[in-house]
Amino acid sequence: MHENEILIYAKSWIKEAGERIKKSFQTTLNIETKSNANDLVTNIDKETEQFFITKINQQFPEHRILGEEGNGDELEELGGVVWIIDPIDGTMNFVHQQRNFAISIGIYENGVGKIGLIYDVVHDELYHAVKGKGAHFNDKALPKLNEVSVSEAIIGLNATWVTPNRRIDPLILGTLVRDVRGTRSYGSAAIEIAQVAAGRLDAYITMRLSPWDFAAGLILMEEVGGVSTTLKGEPIQILQQNSIFISKPGLHKSILENYLQGKEW
Ligand code: 2AM
Ligand code: CA
Ligand code: CA
Ligand code: CA
Numbered sequence: 001m002h003e004n005e006i007l008i009y010a011k012s013w014i015k016e017a018g019e020r021i022k023k024s025f026q027t028t029l030n031i032e033t034k035s036n037a038n039d040l041v042t043n044i045d046k047e048t049e050q051f052f053i054t055k056i057n058q059q060f061p062e063h064r065i066l067g068e069e070g071n072g073d074e075l076e077e078l079g080g081v082v083w084i085i086d087p088i089d090g091t092m093n094f095v096h097q098q099r100n101f102a103i104s105i106g107i108y109e110n111g112v113g114k115i116g117l118i119y120d121v122v123h124d125e126l127y128h129a130v131k132g133k134g135a136h137f138n139d140k141a142l143p144k145l146n147e148v149s150v151s152e153a154i155i156g157l158n159a160t161w162v163t164p165n166r167r168i169d170p171l172i173l174g175t176l177v178r179d180v181r182g183t184r185s186y187g188s189a190a191i192e193i194a195q196v197a198a199g200r201l202d203a204y205i206t207m208r209l210s211p212w213d214f215a216a217g218l219i220l221m222e223e224v225g226g227v228s229t230t231l232k233g234e235p236i237q238i239l240q241q242n243s244i245f246i247s248k249p250g251l252h253k254s255i256l257e258n259y260l261q262g263k264e265w
Pocket of ligand 4: 088
């Protein structure tokens with residue numbers, strides 16, 4: 001795989017898609033709901049996904065595409081080169097805030113993450129990583145992640161999981177919330193994972209994400225020495241929905257051992 005060539009195209013397409021999304025702020029959005037009333041999708045999510053599909057099919061006809069809005073290929077395995085794309089991660093933020101959303105692209109070869117890009121469109125912040133060549137923020141190399149204790153950590157977490165809910169006992173993460181220095185919720189999984197890779201958040205925990213939410217972020221995390229697992233501490237299955245726990249290395253062990261392990265997830 002020619003990483004450099006693919007990266008140059010991916011970067012230019014992601015910036016062009018970002019410009020189109022910003023122009024859409026002046027138009028009327030067509031907003032629909034998906035699995036529930038808060039699960040939104042717009043015409044711009046779909047148009048952005050189609051923009052990438054057209055570009056990739058033109059330039060790299062042998063590559064396959066898995067996109068959230070379902071206009072790419074039907075994938076059951078990760079053979080060859082596969083682009084895993086979330087055209088807008090944080091659609092609720094896109095609709096309500098016109099900021100704090102990202103385009104996320106993870107490029108895998110035979111199941112191995114090779115290139116990851118997360119573009120925070122409105123802040124014009126591009127995170128990218130190439131396997132074995134490090135991670136970058138706006139083309140500046142990101143350092144390896146350092147150690148931090150639980151009491152000095154800021155973690156990304158959705159408040160839903162510390163209120164009564166169908167999935168988990170709120171006290172499990174409630175105890176962690178009490179012990180850390182602070183919590184943040186950005187409403188875009190890709191941005192939250194990118195923030196951990198950039199050392200601005202120390203960990204990120206969420207109950208259920210899909211491949212396009214984490215495909216790019218996992219590649220960034222690996223390049224800065226971060227640890228990415230499920231909440232049980234098990235490997236993340238790229239083509240499935242997973243719970244996600246990504247963190248600075250030492251902190252990952254402490255949170256897993258002292259808060260998460262042995263619980264029902
Ligand atoms: P999305 O905006 O691409 O749907 C916060 O909502 C984060 O969780 C976002 O990254 C969002 O991605 C993701 N997410 C995953 N599944 C979701 C769902 N069913 N409803 C809302 N957000 C979801
Ligand atoms: Ca969605
Ligand atoms: Ca998403
Ligand atoms: Ca999306």
